[in-house]
Amino acid sequence: MKKLKVAWNDVYRHPLPDNHRFPMLKYELLPEQLTYEGTLDNSNFFSPSPVAEELILKVHDAQYWNNLKTLNLSRKEIRTTGFPHSKELIEREITIMGGTVECAYHAKENGISMNIAGGTHHAFTDRGEGFCLLNDQALAAVDLLDRKAANRILIVDLDVHQGNGTAEIFQSNDAVFTFSMHGANNYPLRKESSDLDIPLADGIKDEAYLELLVTHLERIAQEFQPDFIFYQCGADILETDKLGRLGVSVAGCKKRDEIVLKKALELEAPLVCSMGGGYSEDIKVIVEAHANTFRLAQDLFF
Ligand SMILES: [Zn+2]
Structure with missing residues (x-):
């Protein structure tokens, strides 16, 4: 029987000091909420294994990975990632990476699969930044291509x-199409070139946002x-996001997922x-917006 398989295990809990906890709390609250309301039960979750080092080296620079895993990045490099490094943090990161890689094969079986973390799209070939150390979707995409389990991969980054x-990693890879819709005036100030970039004006509302998404997604699909x-x-597209x-709106964000x-x-x-990401002041709003993606997956696919 087909089933929504969701990557999560205890390692996803944030091994971080208190002042870094807030954005990470959702990774505990989201599975709790989804289980409590009955969207998911224990049979939906799978516990991913850490990603293979061999795969990391197909995407990331060997020197960078070596310094990252041995906690030997420079202080400046660590500061750019946004949080303090530890053995536990690296263990967490490689487990989440393994989650997205395994999700890819669950998705081939079931149509869709989801990781309760990841989306670490600010990780470059040879550096991390913005809370991202390794790039989960890039690792999974390269694994699929290597195993000939997919030939034309679209990355929709909303x-x-x-x-x-992600744009940098796949700059010269024709088998992967990178599509990013993002705040024109938001981080990163110096943007890379995705295959398609749609910069958005500050304050853009549901209707205009969704219209852009529909138009461009349709064209890329064709x-x-x-x-x-x-x-x-x-x-973090929500109007309440810090x-x-x-x-x-939360409803607009759900419509985005539905599209x-x-x-x-x-x-x-x-x-x-x-x-x-997701950085609304009220963590309940963040959890609600993420939970909607899982609810939709259950409604539309199963
Ligand atoms: Zn973000």
Whole structure:
């Protein structure tokens, strides 16, 4: 029987000092909420294994990975990532990476699969930044291509911040199409070139946002014809987000997810969702917006 498989285990809990906890809390609250309300039960969750080092080295620079895992990055490099490094943090990161890689194969079985973390799109070939150390969707995409499990992969990045690391990693890879819709005036100030970038004005509302998404997603679907889709479904596009600057409502954010999920169904392209950012003042709003993506997955796919 087909089932929504969701990557999560205890390692996802944040091994971080208190002053870094807030944005990470959702990774505990989200599975609790989804289980409590009955959207997911224990049979939906799977516990991912850490990603293979061999795969990391196909995407990331060997020197960078070596310094990262041995906690030997420079202080400046660590500061750019946004949080203090520890053995536990690296263990968490490689487990989340393994989650997205395994999700890809669950998605091939079931149509869709989701990771309760990931979307670490600011991780470049040779550096991390913005709370991202390694790039989960890039690792999973390269794994699929290597195993000939997919040939034309679309990465739909709708986090409010540009998927700059993902764009850089796939700069010269024609098998992967990178599509990023993001705040024009938001981090990163120096943007990379995705295959398609749609910069958004501050304060953009549901209607204008969704119209842009529908138009461009439709065009990409026709021209690129993906056979696999990764979706970075960051909830930092919300009007309540402390960093986002956009004006999208929770209902608009849900509609956004619906558009992407329905497109994957229509194309019969397996879809993997990674969570991405979300920094609304009220954590309940963040959890609600992310929970909507899982509720939609259950409604539309199963
Ligand atoms: Zn973000």
